[in-house]
Amino acid sequence: MFGLLLLVGPTAASAEGSERASFVWSEGSWARLEDIITLPPIMADLDGDGLVDTLTSAPYGQAPVVTVTWGDGYDATELLAFDPGMLKGFDLVAADLDGDGTAELAVAAGPETNGHVRLIGTDGLPRIFPDGIFPYGTDSKSGSFLTAGDVDGDGAMELLIGSGPGRESNVQVWGLDGRGLLGDFSPFGDTTYGVRLTTGDFDGDGRNEIAVATAFGGGEIGLFDGLTFSRLSSFRPFGDDYDGGVELSTDSRSNVGDGTDRLLVSQVGSSYDTRPWLPQYVRVDISEQRLYAYEFGQLASTFLVSTGLYGHSTPLGEFDALAKPEYVHYLWFYGEGDPNNYDLGVIRWNIRFLPHFYIHYAPWHNNFGRRMSHGCINVNRANAEWIYGWLNVGTPITVIE
Numbered sequence: 001m002f003g004l005l006l007l008v009g010p011t012a013a014s015a016e017g018s019e020r021a022s023f024v025w026s027e028g029s030w031a032r033l034e035d036i037i038t039l040p041p042i043m044a045d046l047d048g049d050g051l052v053d054t055l056t057s058a059p060y061g062q063a064p065v066v067t068v069t070w071g072d073g074y075d076a077t078e079l080l081a082f083d084p085g086m087l088k089g090f091d092l093v094a095a096d097l098d099g100d101g102t103a104e105l106a107v108a109a110g111p112e113t114n115g116h117v118r119l120i121g122t123d124g125l126p127r128i129f130p131d132g133i134f135p136y137g138t139d140s141k142s143g144s145f146l147t148a149g150d151v152d153g154d155g156a157m158e159l160l161i162g163s164g165p166g167r168e169s170n171v172q173v174w175g176l177d178g179r180g181l182l183g184d185f186s187p188f189g190d191t192t193y194g195v196r197l198t199t200g201d202f203d204g205d206g207r208n209e210i211a212v213a214t215a216f217g218g219g220e221i222g223l224f225d226g227l228t229f230s231r232l233s234s235f236r237p238f239g240d241d242y243d244g245g246v247e248l249s250t251d252s253r254s255n256v257g258d259g260t261d262r263l264l265v266s267q268v269g270s271s272y273d274t275r276p277w278l279p280q281y282v283r284v285d286i287s288e289q290r291l292y293a294y295e296f297g298q299l300a301s302t303f304l305v306s307t308g309l310y311g312h313s314t315p316l317g318e319f320d321a322l323a324k325p326e327y328v329h330y331l332w333f334y335g336e337g338d339p340n341n342y343d344l345g346v347i348r349w350n351i352r353f354l355p356h357f358y359i360h361y362a363p364w365h366n367n368f369g370r371r372m373s374h375g376c377i378n379v380n381r382a383n384a385e386w387i388y389g390w391l392n393v394g395t396p397i398t399v400i401e
Contacts, residue, residue, distance in 0.1 A: 019238055020266040022251065025202040025223070030235050030263070039249050039264055044094040045071070046103045046122050055105070057081070060089035060279055066105060068122065079124045081107040088113045088143070095148035095157045097176040098128055104176075108144035111164045111194065111216075111277040115144030119176070128176050135161045135172050142167035142194070145215065149199025149250075151226025153207035158182065158226075162195035165216045165277060169195050173210075173226075185229040193217045193245065193272050199226065200250035200261035211263055213246035216297075217272030221246060221265065243271045244297075269297030280392060282321075282359075284377060286314060286401040289369045291359075291377070293387060300390065303383045306362065306372035307399075314375050314399055319353040321395045324388060326350070328358065332374070342374070349379075349388035353397045360384060 020038065023030045042055040051071025058065045064082040081090055089110035097104045097119065104127045109116045118132040126132070135144055143164030148157050156177050163170040169188035174181055187195060194215030199208040202223065209232065210224040219242040223232040237246065245268035252261045269276025273283070276297025283292045286307050293300045307314040328350045331343040344364065351359040362378035372378055377399075379387065 020264070021237065023237065023263045023265065025233075025260060025263075029233065030221075030237070032237075033262065036264060039247065039266055040251065042092060042094060044103055046094060046105075048102065055092060055094055057090055057092045057107075060110070061087050063087070064090050064107075064109075066092060066107065077122065079105070079120060079122070081105075081118065081120070082109060082116070086113065091144065091146045093146045093148045093159070095159075097148065097157050097159055099156050099177040104128070106146055106148065106159055108146045108161065111143035111166070112141060113143050114138050114140045115142055115161075115164055117144060117146070117159075117161060133161070133174070136163060136167060136170075140167065145194065145196050147197045147199055149208040149210075149226070151199055151208045151210055152182070153227065160197055160199065160210065162197045162212065162215075165194035165272065165275075166192050167194075168192060169214075171195055171197060171210065171212060171224075171229075183229065185224065187212045187222045187224065187231075188214060188218065188220065191218060194277075196246065196248055198248050198250045198263075200252060200263065202261055202263060203232075204260040211248060211250070213248045213265070215247075216245040216269060216276050217243060219243050219246060221248065221263075237265045238267060242267065245269050245272075245276060271297075274299075275396065278396060280390075280395040282387075282391065282395060282397040284314075284359075284397070284399045286316075286399065289371070291379070291383075291387075293390065301383070301386060303379070304368040305359075306365070306368050306370055306378035308373050308375040309371050312374045314373070314377060315354060315357060316399050316401055319397045319399070321351050321353055321391055321393050321397060323352045324350065324391070324393055325352065326388075328360065330360075330376075340374075349384040351388060351391060359387065359397075 020036045022033045043052050046053045053071045054069045056067045063084050064086050066079045068077045091108040093106045094103050104119050119127040121127050145162035147160045159174040161172040168190045172184040196213045196215045213221045222234045247266045247268045249264045274294045274297040275281040281294045291305045292302045329346045334340045349361045359377040361384035
């Protein structure tokens with residue numbers, strides 16, 4: 001039977017210096033064993049030749065390719081997981097999901113997508129479900145996470161799907177040997193951090209449990225019975241003060257002597273509010289008159305801004321960078337003699353996030369940190385030039401108060 005040794009999140013970028021450790025289930029609680037340098041790669045015997053093959057998934061921003069490095073070391077195969085235009089990253093698991101003795105690859109589109117799950121063979125062709133699975137509907141934007149394991153003790157592998165960020169926590173368990181959806185549960189209630197997951201026989205009873213982690217924020221891991229979905233434990237592997245995401249996997253290759261698997265965990269990004277699954281994210285806090293720019297949850301820059309005056313408030317909400325015209329002529333005519341009429345001339349370094357609303361350079365004042373504009377987000381010269389060069393069209397922009 002083919003088994004999964006590791007689940008790696010599709011788009012997360014662990015911060016340099018992130019803490020990683022292994023844990024073992026002992027007398028009803030988790031005991032920390034040792035620090036680890038990195039999480040191991042995804043490995044499985046895909047072609048039944050008795051050699052372990054290694055799988056890697058392309059990161060966010062690259063074509064969705066799975067690279068299989070065969071165990072003989074002489075060759076590698078590239079498989080297209082999704083349409084070439086899907087550049088949001090994806091999750092990957094390898095297991096014999098239909099019980100035919102041959103491993104399938106399951107892939108799940110990452111955050112900011114509908115979480116489409118596809119099953120493909122090593123020839124790249126669809127398996128089991130020709131159109132795949134949309135676990136949270138075709139309109140979802142949360143993405144999905146994957147793992148596999150025999151969680152009900154029947155000898156067959158199940159596919160487990162975890163919800164991505166922005167959706168209430170959910171885990172689905174599928175039997176792809178004709179049994180279909182076996183059930184689902186909510187491991188972290190209505191939190192929206194996303195759910196990473198892995199399986200393993202952590203208590204040595206001969207049946208796999210389900211370990212889940214808050215993917216982007218929350219810093220929590222839960223352990224659940226694979227048959228009843230009842231909670232066995234909850235813990236915070238990096239302490240109560242850590243509020244970032246957690247990446248996890250199972251190490252079945254080095255049992256600790258009593259037949260139990262190790263749980264491997266790693267810190268991922270920072271808090272959910274920084275959107276650590278995104279390569280770029282901008283948040284503007286009107287109450288602080290400050291802009292924050294993040295790269296995979298890490299602060300790239302922050303600076304004072306000037307948002308709209310009362311009566312000309314900057315819109316609140318979730319937006320995207322729609323365009324980056326280098327020059328814009330700012331003028332508005334409310335009516336003959338209206339004191340609100342203005343003509344600010346042609347201004348450089350502009351980022352449009354709504355029709356007529358921009359983040360832009362404002363050379364006519366130096367009162368950043370105070371409301372000054374007609375609704376746009378004013379920035380000084382140095383910061384306007386920086387964010388114009390840094391930010392890509394399509395980057396999410398949130399304005400809060």
